[in-house]
Amino acid sequence: MALDILYDNGIPGNAPGVTPGATGSLLEGFSIDSNTVSVTYEAGAPPGFTPSVGDIVLMYDSTDHTNFCVIYVTGFGPYPQTGEFPVGFVGDYDPNFYTFRPGSQDYIVVYSENLYSSLLESVANTYKVKAEITKAHYSDLMIAYSKNIKYDVTIDDIRRKFWNYSKDALYADTLFLIDRCESPAKAYKISADSNTFEIFNNKYKSSITFNVAV
Numbered sequence: 001m002a003l004d005i006l007y008d009n010g011i012p013g014n015a016p017g018v019t020p021g022a023t024g025s026l027l028e029g030f031s032i033d034s035n036t037v038s039v040t041y042e043a044g045a046p047p048g049f050t051p052s053v054g055d056i057v058l059m060y061d062s063t064d065h066t067n068f069c070v071i072y073v074t075g076f077g078p079y080p081q082t083g084e085f086p087v088g089f090v091g092d093y094d095p096n097f098y099t100f101r102p103g104s105q106d107y108i109v110v111y112s113e114n115l116y117s118s119l120l121e122s123v124a125n126t127y128k129v130k131a132e133i134t135k136a137h138y139s140d141l142m143i144a145y146s147k148n149i150k151y152d153v154t155i156d157d158i159r160r161k162f163w164n165y166s167k168d169a170l171y172a173d174t175l176f177l178i179d180r181c182e183s184p185a186k187a188y189k190i191s192a193d194s195n196t197f198e199i200f201n202n203k204y205k206s207s208i209t210f211n212v213a214v
């Protein structure tokens with residue numbers, strides 16, 4: 001197993017002079033199976049960017065930026081010729097964490113593996129997930145009125161470089177953890193809280209825990 005990180009820390013200085021990713025409104029989306037989806041979005045005039053295999057797509061409700069799904073782009077296929085500048089892709093997502101709802105997830109943001117700063121080396125070999133479920137009840141009948149589930153993912157404590165490897169990713173505002181070794185591939189939007197690292201000759205050995213955005 002190998003886990004990779006893709007992060008938005010600004011477009012690299014040596015990247016081509018194009019938009020680092022793309023945004024657009026959903027034109028059509030449907031499930032191929034329980035893990036795989038086909039999506040077509042309106043890219044604008046003319047499309048200066050199209051997703052590539054390995055990119056990450058965030059679909060969400062544009063009214064309040066909630067109800068989102070994280071998709072790992074796996075390829076391309078026939079898509080309807082709707083809209084003025086349609087762009088289509090197929091991809092995988094983890095239904096244990098995310099729900100694909102093209103009826104309400106009407107906006108697309110693509111995070112490009114090629115154009116955003118990224119750590120494509122293996123950042124970890126294994127990871128574990130902790131799920132915390134909280135519920136609040138009222139009356140003697142124990143009627144639930146509030147439910148919440150929180151996920152944390154912890155990557156293993158292999159020796160890693162800090163500068164020019166981990167620091168930029170951990171400090172970035174937008175961060176994704178990618179497990180592409182299995183089929184279907186999985187991608188998670190994550191965030192890193194406060195961490196302390198003891199660094200020796202630019203190396204540290206520590207597990208890292210991330211919050212998973214769901």
